[in-house]
Amino acid sequence: MLLNFCNLERKFPSFYVGAWCFTGCQVWFSLVEQLMHRVKRPKIEDKTEDGAVSVRAALAGMTGVDELSDSTEVVEMEDVSSTQFQVEKHTWDGLRKIIHNSRKNTGVVINKAPHDFQFIQKDESSPHSHRIYYLGMPYASRENALLYSDIPKKIRKDALLVLSWKPMLDHFQASPHHGGFSREEELLRERKRLGVSGITSYDYHRPSGLFLFQANSSLYYCRDGGNSSFITSPMNPTEITSQNSGTRMDPKICPGDPSFIGFINNNDIWVTSIETGEEKRLTFCHKGIDNPKEDPKSAGVATFVTQEEFDRFTGYWWCPAACEEADGGKTLQILYEEVDESEVEIIHVPSPALEERKTDVYRYPHAGSKNPDITLKIAEIRTDSQGRIVSTQEKELPVPFTSLFPRAEYITRAGWTKDGRYAWAVMMDRRQQNLQLVLLPPELFIPAHQDEAKRRESLEALGDSVHPFIIYQETSDIWINVHDIFHPFIQTSDDEITFITVNESKTGFCHLYKITSVLQRGSYHWAKGFTHSEDDFKCPVKEEVMVTSGEWEVLANHGAKRSSSPQIWVDEAAKLVYFQGTKDSPLEHHLYVVSYDSPGEIVRLTKPGFSHSCSVSQTFDMFISHYSSLTTAPCVHIYKLNGSDSDPLHKEPQFWASMMESSAFPLDGTPPEIFSFTGKSGFELYGMLYKPEKLVPGRKHPTVVFVYGGPQVQLVNNSYKGVKYLRLSTLASLGYVVLVIDGRGSCQRGLKFEGAVKDRMGQVEIEDQVEGLHYIADKYKFVDLSRVAIHGWSYGGFLSLMGLIHKPDVFKVAIAGAPVTLWMAYDTGYTERYLDTPEKNQRGYEACSVALHVDKLPNEPNRLLILHGFLDENVHFFHTNFLVSQLIRAGKPYSLQVYPNERHSIRCPESGEHYEITLLHFLQQNL
Known part of the structure; x- marks a missing residue:
């Protein structure tokens, strides 16, 4: 049901409308007043006939705005003619059946493919070369499980070998039995975009075989x-008991002593021994008060x-090496980030427990406001010869973090070198235009909480x-752009360090570099x-x-939201680096190998015509590829690298076994076609076209432009779309033309292409969408340009609104899901990367904040539908x-659909179904 916002109180308890308006929105409206006071808008004198303020006058002279049409007049739609294809109008129940039929074969297929692989080499006497561990969803199961398969040393070349997925755990239910996920788990699932339940990640200690x-x-x-x-049959895992209430998050095995496990509880770091059962709190930042206002500090937790x-x-990192003591004990170390959010804005969001009439309280730094104060510390654990904890100690830097690194606003990555000789951290400034890779010797950290005399002794020592x-x-x-690639080599000299990383700024494309830096020592008293x-x-x-080069990209953050797999695999013996990239096409991901010792030839290992996501074995003799194309549903295949060890660069990949065939996925509907055109910007732009299945010669079809359009996302590529973009196929099956276009601002096309939106988000993306629309309309003649809808979620919702504001003569209707409407109110890390702060880019913020330009939205009803999760x-x-x-206030018509129990992603199946029916119903009635 579509709701007018004025009638929300009929649908929600009055408390929640009040909670939003007074507990939450009061803070935000105050923020808006402050920000709009700082953003000095041009004096407005012109008025429209009905007294509304003329946005044309308000935006006069703003950078980039003139690129967009500011017409508020809508071209009159002609009467339906015989040339227009009319989509059949269904009842609500009829649309529901259509959605059910489109989903009937998908079920749990979305997350079926195995992932997060670990290769373990077996001994020579075994008939199997490797055992691989992974996460996957077995047949007829609805949750992820920990699985394994054995890879035989010999195969029959005349038969397809499909490896069986064997469960490691015996009838183990991993999802919560009752009560659902804790708040911490639920929020982490949102950040990681996890839709699957069960075991979603695991840590593995290779020498001991500990999971x-x-x-x-x-x-x-x-x-x-x-x-x-x-093992040859499933086993029962052992539960690690705890004295703590609340959820233990982010568990990790100590690599220097796998009997110890680290975890986060109530925003502090704890360790427990699975041998002795001993449990110890290492940090004391959090007071245990369930109120961020009174308890703003945390240790080991990413904000x-x-x-x-x-x-x-994560916010903590075990040192890979333990220091062996003379008495048989060990010293273990954890590098961690300590965060103080005392000066970060507090907001209130309605709680999922609506009936309890509560709000959840968050620290949320909006653009231009104070970020958390951060520092790095080390926690030390001293054990005796029996593995019992003797003492723990918190260590801090000798001077405040901001004194050492005054430009560091964010710690984006951290860890240790392989031998534990140095901790390391990647730091970025607030504008995210300066990155520093820093080594931190553990000796630099001194005991914390000392009196002045002891502290001075520590400093003098x-x-x-x-x-x-x-x-x-x-x-x-x-x-x-933040990346995950840093591979330090073991030092051969105390005076220098060699490592592999990537750099995008030098050439405008992300490429691998092997770097040797001199550890130049100064003298600091x-x-x-x-x-x-x-x-x-x-x-x-x-x-x-420079190990790789060219106008293409090394994938440096490939699947980082979900996967813990490395981004590169370095064979130090052969001096080779395996990586994934777009060398052959920006539309396909492939696995490549190159010599980092004498760079030159780059060898592709995966077959063209598909897009691949790969994992390479630790012995560099095998790899797994999860691959698909627009016309081929996902497969997961294992390949063996055969050839002479004297020429490892040219080893040939040989298909060895299958873990999943594409027949495991239904392939309903006609797949989209990829097209390209050269935009007015001079860039080649790529798009996907879903042709209507009911294509009638000579008839023009209503068209839906599905858009995301923002940085860090690529929608158009040669990978299977049948499940993730199922609704687009459904639209095509009903007779709609569907277009998806990756314009300027999208990723994996180089920094200049992505950076076109710098300081002017929403002002170039729509131009590219419209150009693509007209290109297809001119080429195929079946696009009805008088009946075009634009639809997207999140950034795509924002662009849908921008499309209707600036191109109302192009887009008849807009369906905007969870849109950012006032960029001043979005977070610092994202917004300031692309727009700077409101103080420094006043015009840019105002031009892209759609809520400030509602006067330009059309006056006709049924042209705007907004959807949003109430708990977002x-x-x-x-x-x-x-x-x-x-x-x-502007007297503009709109329709609103609220999902009371949903956050930014719609997770409840019933809500997802309702959203899709609402979308189809709105389109059939109004397009």
Whole structure:
């Protein structure tokens, strides 16, 4: 049912309307007043005939706005003629049956494919070369499970070998039995875009064969391989009991002593021993108060912005090596981030427990506001010879973090070198145009919470040559995309370090570099005070070798939201690096190998005509590819690399076995076709066309432009769309033309292409969508340009609104899902990367904030549908609330569909079905 916002109180308890208006929106409206006060709008004198303010006058002279049509007049639609194809109008129940039929074969197929692989090599006496572990959804199951398969050493060339998926756990239900997910789990699932239940990740310690995973809101472990024998039948995992209430999050095995497990509980770091049962709290940042206002600190926990905008989901990192003590004990270390959100804005979002009349409280830094204060610390654990904890100690930097790294606003990645000699961190400035890769010797950290005398002793004991090293810097005048590639080699000299990383700013395309930096030691008298200069700790680069090159991209953040797999695989013995990239086509991902010692030839290992996602074995003799194309449903195949060890670069991939055939996926409907055209910008643009199945010669069909259009996303590529974009196939089956276009601003086309939206989001993307629409209309003649809809979610919802505002003569209707309507109210990490702060880019913010331009929306009813989850903690419901308030003030018509129990992603199957029926019904009635 479509709701007018004024009638929300009839659908929700009055408390919640009040909670949003007074508890949540009062804060946001205050924010808007402050921001709009800072954003000085041009003096407005012109008035429209009905007294509304002329947005043309308000926007006069703004950068980039003139590129868009500002016509508020709608071209009169001609009477339906014999040339128009009319989509059959169905009842609500009829549309529901259509949705049911389109989904009947998909069910759990979306997450069926195996992923997160670990290869374990078996001994020579075994008939199998490897055992692989992975996550997947077995047949007839509705939740992810921990599985394994054995790869035989010999195969029959005349038969297809399909490996069986064997369960590691015996009849184990991993999803919560009752009560659902905890708040922490639910929010992490949102940040990771997880739709599957069951076991969604695991940690594995190769030498001991220890597996650790989270399930049923608890922690479990089991063993297979390593020092243990390989199982032949399912086993029962062991639950790790705890004295703590609440959910234990982010569990990790200590690589230096796998008897110890780290985890987060109530925003602090804990460890437990699976051998002794001992449990110990390591940090004491959080007071245990269920109120962020009174309890703003955390340890080892990635903040909302760090998770959502930088894809970092952890805040602590075990040192890979343990220090063996003379008495048989060990010293273990954890690097962690400590966060203080005292000065970060607090917002209130309605709680999922509507009947309890509560709101959830969050710290949320909006554009231009204060980010959290951050620092890095080390937690030390001392054990005795029996593995019992003797003592723990918190260690801190000798001077405040901001004194050492004054430009560092974000810690985007962190970890340790392989031997544990250094901790490392990737730091970025607030504008995200300067990146520093920093080494931190553990000796730099001194005991915390000491009195002044002891602290001075610690500082005096700190060697003058002990200090951080900035071993690499990257700068950009556009922005720097965060990546996951940093492979440090074991040091062969104390005076230098060699590593592989990527750089996008040098050439405008993301490429691999092998770098050697000199660890230039200075002299710092920590006890006598510290003064910082811009070049402190900066190390000279001795050698920088470009390993890959060209107008294509190395995939440096491939699947990071979900996968824990590495982004590159480095064979140090053969001096080769395996990576995924777009060398053959921006529409296909492939696995490549190149020598990093003498770069030159780049060898593709995967077959063309498909897009691949790969995992390479630790012995570099096999790889797994999950691949598909527009016309081929996903397959998962294992390949063996055969050839001479004297020429490892040219080993040939040989198909070895299948883990999943495309027959496991239904292929209903006609797949889309890819097209390309050269836009007025000079760039080649790619799109997908779903032709209507009921194509009638000489008839023109209503058309739906499905859009995302924002940075970091690519929709158009040669991969299977039959499940993820099922609704687009459904639209085509009903007689609609469906277009998807990756215009300027989308990813994997180089920084110049993506950076076209810098400081002017929403102002170039619509032009590319319209150009693509006209290109297809001219080419095929079956597009009815008088009946075009634009639809998208999140950034796509924002662009749908921008399309109707600036191109009302092109788009007859817009369906906007969870749109950002006031960019001043979105988070710092995302918004400032593309728009800077409101103070520095006033015109850019105003031009792209659709809620400030409602006067330009059409006056005809049934042209705008807004959809939003009431509990959205990412694009807060405030955005729709504020937009609707402005629409009412301007006397503009609109329709609104609210989903009371949904967040940014619609997860409930009933809500998802209702959304799709609502979409189809709105289109058939109004397009």
